[in-house]
Amino acid sequence: MTQQQQVLALRPATELDEAFLCTVYRSVREPELLAIGWPEAQIAAFCNMQHRFRTAGYRDYKPPVECTIVLWEDTEVGMLAVCRDTERWLLVNIEILPHARGKGVGTAVIARLQREAEAEGVGLQLHTNCNSPVLRLYERCGFTCVASEGDVQRMEWSYGSPYASHKHVN
Incomplete structure (x- = not known):
């Protein structure tokens, strides 16, 4: 077990995590x-509203989206949302707090998800904005662009492909 695997933990999100x-x-x-x-008041209201809409939208996925809290060194630092289908899992969202970015957290989360997907014999898919800084992370973790529509890229990591290396830092 690598040092990064030891400091990373995921737990199911609950209503107490809202x-x-x-x-x-x-x-x-x-x-x-x-x-x-x-x-400030408008930003707070907008973010609260958008978060509620997003959470409600997760229920529309079939199967439903699993939302987990990302812990790094026993501290909550982000969230991961995944829809696990029998043929391919959809990485719906990964978000890391600013103070935890650039420390390998995102890479460790994706590597763990890739190992789990590999154990189930499925690949991973995600959608991202082609101008997003997180695009580099996905590419380093072995995702490749398979389709583009406007500013949105569909990326995939195929079962059996190399996965995220802990040599790189997110």
């Missing part, structure tokens, strides 16, 4: 919202 999940969501959206010039 405030934390909203904080994580906000941390991802805040830079673009600050650039708009919105006041």
Whole structure:
């Protein structure tokens, strides 16, 4: 077991995690919202509303999305949302708080998901904006672009492909 595997833990999200999940969501959206010039109250209201909509939308996936809390060195640092189908798993979302980015957390989470998918004999798929900084992480973790529509890329990691290396830092 590598050192990164020892410091990474995932646990199912519960209703008690809603405030934390909203904080994580906000941390991802805040830079673009600050650039708009919105006041704090409007940013907070928007992020709360969008988080509720997203959480409700997770219920529409078949099978439903599993939302987990990412812990790094026993501290909550992010969230992972995955839809596990029998043929391919969809990485719906991965979000890491700013203070935990660049430390290998995202790479470790994806490597763990890849090992689990490999054990089940399935591949992984995700959708991302082609201008997103997280695109580099996905490419380092062995995902390849299989389709593009506008600014959105569909990326896949095939069962049996090499997966995320802990030599690289997210």
